[in-house]
Amino acid sequence: MRPSGSAILFVALMILAPALVAEEPGVRADFESGVSAFDEGDLSTARAHFERARDAGLNTPSLLYNLGVVYFRLGQYESAEAVFLELLGTRHAPLARYNLGLVMQEKGQDDAAHQWFEQAAGPDSPEKVRALALRQLDRTDPDRSGDTSGSGYLLAAGGYDDNIAGAPDDASSNQAGAFADLLAVGNLRIGSGDFGLHGIAYTRQYPGDTEFDNSFLSTGASWLKDVGAGELTSTLSLAGSWFGGDALEREVRLEAEYRPDQCLFASIWSGIECSASGSVSTIDGGSDFAAYDGEMLRLGVSAWKSLESWLFRGGYELEVNDRKDLASREEFFSVSPLRNLVSAEARYYASGRLSLGARGDIRHSRYRDDHRLVSGTDVVTRRRTDSRLRGVLLAEYRLTGPWLVLAEYSIVHNDSTIDRYDYNRREVMIGIERAF
CATH class of the missing domain: 1.25.40.10 (Tetratricopeptide repeat domain)
Structure with missing residues (x-):
């Protein structure tokens, strides 16, 4: 045949x-x-x-x-x-x-x-x-x-965070502590492989600061279809997250990703692969996080290229939020940012087992409405705008069979027009992963 x-x-x-x-x-x-x-x-x-x-x-x-x-x-x-x-x-x-x-x-x-x-x-x-x-x-x-096939991986890791994130992760606590991560990802393909189910479970525990423990659970279905000169993957997923033991958000997301057989950039630099994606989400905040009720739209493009022992990747994402926001008699906090994210990554495969890499991103966030903040006896009105820089160094080493050891060091700097949102954060992590 x-x-x-x-x-x-x-x-x-x-x-x-x-x-x-x-x-x-x-x-x-x-x-x-x-x-x-x-x-x-x-x-x-x-x-x-x-x-x-x-x-x-x-x-x-x-x-x-x-x-x-x-x-x-x-x-x-x-x-x-x-x-x-x-x-x-x-x-x-x-x-x-x-x-x-x-x-x-x-x-x-x-x-x-x-x-x-x-x-x-x-x-x-x-x-x-x-x-x-x-x-x-x-x-x-x-x-x-009518057969099914599955794949997935488990990751167990530990590390140290010198400025534990609050909720959401663009706020800091000015507290440091060790953490333990556990991540499980599974995919199930049915029949020809065009239809699939997936599940993700993640938790981070801070033994000394349990009020910052957070967890995430997601499940969904996807459909892969040839469309024009490329492939379209449509995904419907349901997700929930928890912070400090309390429900943070419940999300319903519809997402589509298109990967053309030949990227538009190929006429300029051959060998480039690319994709375009978009998603819409409806989000319900937990009882203590009703301010996060609302909708979120994401649009993104990414491109990547292999060059001998190197892999280069870059991307852009636009995120639009329309949330309920947090209001009291005197104060108001917008949680509805318009975000632009530009990212880049380089990975070097030193051998069949060892790879080294670095990635970074720049995220600019402008919140939809002015904040009203009480400062002494005055009420100050100010629009919040953040610029976040993040850099990550990483290494992976494949052991025998499906086992992989990884290490990451990351640093984050957030500069905001509102002082309380300025922060620096450093994190180191070492883990082991097993594919199945």
Whole structure:
């Protein structure tokens, strides 16, 4: 059975990830010429350029992917198999397993293809690779049409927070203490993998300051569908959060995310993947947090690119809140911010086990109405505007099997037009994670 057009397209996407790291100009020129030839549909010329670059010493994952795709498209399946096998020891192993399944299909080795697709559908694979692998499994085994498959992970961590957050997290307590985190995430795919269920449970406990303990619980359903030249994921979720043992918020959210097969930025910088998302939420505050009743709208875009051992990611999010706000006879506090968030991340995969990274974001919040604050015998009116800077350093090390050790150090600085909301916060955390 030949793979579907969308499956072949997904493999071919890797041709758009050039690796401009060669020191020799001739090697770099060959790589770029190979990409251009592929874009023009001249596969034989693309193969010649890629093979010349490899013979000259360029043997990067990006080149191997591109060369493997060209071999696949030319029907040279033995060569494609050999190239994709070389990638199994890299961070691109999940996609390499999926590609090997397609190669085995074309060679008529259905049992081998089935095994590669099963591995590609495992919990360590990205969601898009898993969904495609599950579709291939359903096509080759009709009896699986009613099957379900699941994945998830557990995280246990501990750390120290030098300025514990209040409720919400843009207020500080000026208290420090140790904390313990527990996070569980589970996903269940039904049938072809287009429909799924998910659940998230999280809690942070402060042994010395239990009034700052917080928890979060979410469950929902999602639907993945091919729309135009891309994929649309629609999600309906229900969530609840608690602070200090009291109900903080209950949220109903409808969300959609679209991932095009080719990002608009690809014409400027090839190899970029991107997505656009939006959500609307209705929120009910707990009995002690009725001020947070209202609605929230979020719109966002993100883009990411792999470049050899590096992964770069950036994003923008707009958040609009329309909440009840908190009012008393003399004072008024707006909890309805308009927020703009810009984020960036860089991750370096030092080996098949160790990755190091840094991420940061800038968030600007302007609250809808002026605050009224009692200062001595006076009532002061002032619009609250915050600028928050956050930076995170992180490291992950994969142990044997599904076990992963991680460490993070973060620092936050919030500058507000109202002094009581100015704060600095530093946090260190070490944890262990297990995928299943």
